[in-house]
Amino acid sequence: MSRQIDVFNIYVKITFVSLILSASAFFVSPYPIGSDPWAHLEYIKNFLQFNSLTVSGSTHRVDEYYLNYPISHLFATAISLITNLSTRVSFYMISTTLIFSTIFTYIFVKEISNDSNIALFSLLLLSVADCHIQWTSKVIAMSFGLAIYSIIIYLLIKVNSMNMSASHRPIYSSLLILFTFLIIWVHTISAFITLITIICLYIMSLVNQKMFSQKTYGTLGKFTFCVVVIVTLIYHWMDPSYPFFSDILRTLLHSLSSETEFLSQNFHSEVVESSEMLLLTFGFLIYTFFGIIGSLFTLSRFNSSSRNTSLLFTVLALYTIRYTFPIFGLRNVIPERWPAFIYVIFVLFIAIGFFKIVFSIKSQKQQIVSIFIILFTASFFMITDNETNLDSPIYGENVIQRLVWTESEMSLFTRVNELYDNVIVTDRQTEIRPFETYLYRDQKKVIGYPLNNQGKINWDVINKNLIIWRKTSLSRPVSCSSAEVVLGHDFEVKLYNNFSCIYNTGEAKAFV
Template sequence: MKNIFATDPLTIDLKLCYIGLFTGIIFAIICYILSFSFVDVSLTLFFACFVYYVLKYKDTSNNVNTLKTFKSQYINHVVLINLSFVALTLILVNEMYLFSNIIFLYFIIIILSCLVMLEFISAPSKTIYSLLTISKIFIIAVILRWNMYFQYPNYIGVDAWYHSAIISDIIEFGHLPIDYTYSKYPIMHLLVSIGSLISNITIKNSMGFTVGLFEIISLIYVFLIGRSISSIKIGILATFLVAVSSYHISWGYYIIPMSLGLSVFSTIFYLLFRKKSLLLPRFKIITLLLIFLIIITHTLSTAVTWLFAALLYVSDKLYLIYSKKDLGLSLISLSLVLVVLTSMLGYWMYATGFIGYVSLAIKSSLTTSEISPIVANPLIVNAIERQLNRIELLLFIGFTIIGSLFWLSEGIDDPRKLTLMVSGAVITLLLFFSIFIGIDSALPDRWYAFLYVIIANISAVGIIYFVNSFKNDNLMVFSLVIIMALFTAFAITGAAANGGSAAYSEVQIKESLTESDLHSYNTLSRIYHGKVTTDAYSGLYFNYKAKLPTKNFEPYNLTNDHGLTILRINYLKNNPVSSPVADINQQGYGGYEATLILLNDVDFESLYGNSYSKIYDSRDISGFY
């Protein structure tokens, strides 16, 4: 069979384009008939290949590194752009409230994104102008993450409470606890503990100002990679895509070891990407130290790092076939694969007892129901929010396909481009395959953040290639601004990046604890030391903060004696409670079946007044014993 890489490079893109057109439409039909959820992904593949095919035969500028700039307009409007950006940022920060955001604030964020794009397309490609644009992108990134993080006084999500308990024990006892699963992966907890002790701030604030800040700073590596393989413009646009992505925003406020692992991965990714630098001893030492650091930080981040190192070796071999040039780096790539794999497996064997745990993990990966109880549930969002977030992903993947085909049409002059394409393609296929067959234990939702770091620059190339197809300057500017405004809008709309949005229905994150709730729970934990029945979020507090045994049902189950029962008014407004006396027409009256009702403290007192006594009462919290 004829080797496709041995043909003229100009034909490779068209061959893959035809394959994409055919595969996309066939899979879309199959998924529609079988009611699979990948119709939109298949259609994205089809339309991306179709758009590329049209652009291929259109008189389009093939140099994506020479996006037309409008220097005179930039000089004339630089003051206006920056003043507008500062003014809107101040309005945005001033109008942020606990637990809710007005819809107008999200229009401001979209406008800020448009201002960044106007500056991006009009500014000359010089370092001073690039730094000005990059600084604006970082400001938007901080707002999107810290708005969510500091919007709620308590931790967001189950895992964050768990890890805060480990950090609390480290600070209280002065050593690593041994009774937690993550005691063998302590880097994030030690970092936050040190930050809290040195700065005398709360654990939550220390998480935000250490791990959360590292996640934002790590965006710079996306820019550096884009600048090195393409241009400053590509690097800036790729950084913007990652900064406003919901998959990265969520790890900037849902702070757990995964957040730090993502930051360390971005650093390792950049160092491995600078292949020739690995010939220098100091870069070898730094890379090895970071590899060992990520191994004792987070398991999934380590696995993705090993996978990327393996794909780095594969792409080197493919480049040798493609260009007939041996860069002499394959041995280094293979060594990295072996070092990461050996270190990763060796430490996991030490940390888990290996044989029994691995056999359980393999079994669980094939039967997802066995592992589901220990996997954190995602945020509950309604259909429209989920679809809007999905459009962000589809736009990103669509332009990545266009950018990849364009690079192939130009010929792979830089082996690092092939590394990005091979890594992005393989990880995307693995991600969607795990979702398709239902291996939830692979945590596929967490892979998107790593994928964005890898393919952001390819997506930026696809966007610039598309924008350059417009010969009219006004259309070029308009198309770029609209694309990025839509990407931003879809990214920040759903609950993943914007749980407090006033535009959508109640979501799980809105049921977080208020300052008043926390004050009440502190009081209750001092006067009561037994079993507690409450809602899920309150149960997290009592489990990990007050360290009381809980029966945290969602909804409540009041068919048995569950000790102290705490009713939180904000929760009960929208969540039903299971009661055996809710409906006298059902067997639930005095029997075993229960009916779901909306129950407040008055209803509870009237139904259970003879069995329970109210021992605590505040504006938002009632306690019955």
């Protein structure tokens, strides 16, 4: 009993730390953090306003796509109606769902490793991982999908457990089918990753059975379950409002048929990368190092098992797709979001690798020092990189956009939007989020900084318009019409020399 109490206390502390990291990033501004969360918050506002699954015709940047994937928004809407919380706080409840879903990662790792220490450490590593903090602060529908994905992984392991009683297996199988269908109506990418995960586990079940004479585990060897998921996904992806399936195939075929599209990107950056970029990936490299060690250990002759090899193959497949798809110019699957899902499984091998290296040290004092140094270093770089710290990064500032808008900036935008009826020129992200999504400004009356063929500001286009300048553009990149650019001090000087400042809040200024 004392052991269970210790585990519970540690779990509560880890969850509390995760909540602090998430909430401190989410509530750093009274407005959404990042870009996409602005649109998702508007869905919830519209659901509450119209009491139905609809969006206002005046919301130019909020189309009807997510009306076909409304589960996360309905969840936040229900929270708002039941608890009478503000829309923004209800929106954050999606984050708390993701945070508390990590308990399923703990249970699944405990089931595989049969070690509470490894399971708790996996939970800690996942809670301070940059991709986990990122999607609990930049809340989108995928955040809810990631929570459901953790549940699905647990159910897959539980259904296939040799120790499960026959009476309980139908219950867990039904829950697995329910959550698998649910994630299809939550988020496209989440469902796509879930499909790949299920297929990989099924394939490895067959491999283990045919080649190594290892006993397969229940559902992992069920062909029918894979077929049902595939058919359901394709049916939903053929939705005429957003034909995800045909878009992926069309993009892939176009990339393969044209050499000029190979390795292409739709958006480029003029920002010069510095040595600080290496620090942005340092936390990832630490996790990967221990993950490789843990993977090699679990593949060793005396430690390999059917479930371990299946999970490791799934991680390898997900990483392969994540890094291969962009090579062919296929970005519909948004590969930069995949690590959050990969870590749900990979964290098991990271924890195993960490334990094997640290406990190979004989001295207990040296073990404690090593644990502290490694954990402090990994967590420091995880919670300070460009994924988790958009406001005031300690390093890499010159390559990270500041997708955080302060109250003073928003007051300027609101005032200008009310009083000025002609075209407003600002950075691209401010154009599409605060102005078009939040303030519902007509798309024809606000544009991003236009660039000429040389990648410089096209002053001929903006001379007769109102220009909004953000202080952050002095040292940090902003999105323009076709690239990311650091405007620098020269841009501000030219504004003062050729225009009149009519509004100044310190963080932002308006010039005509």
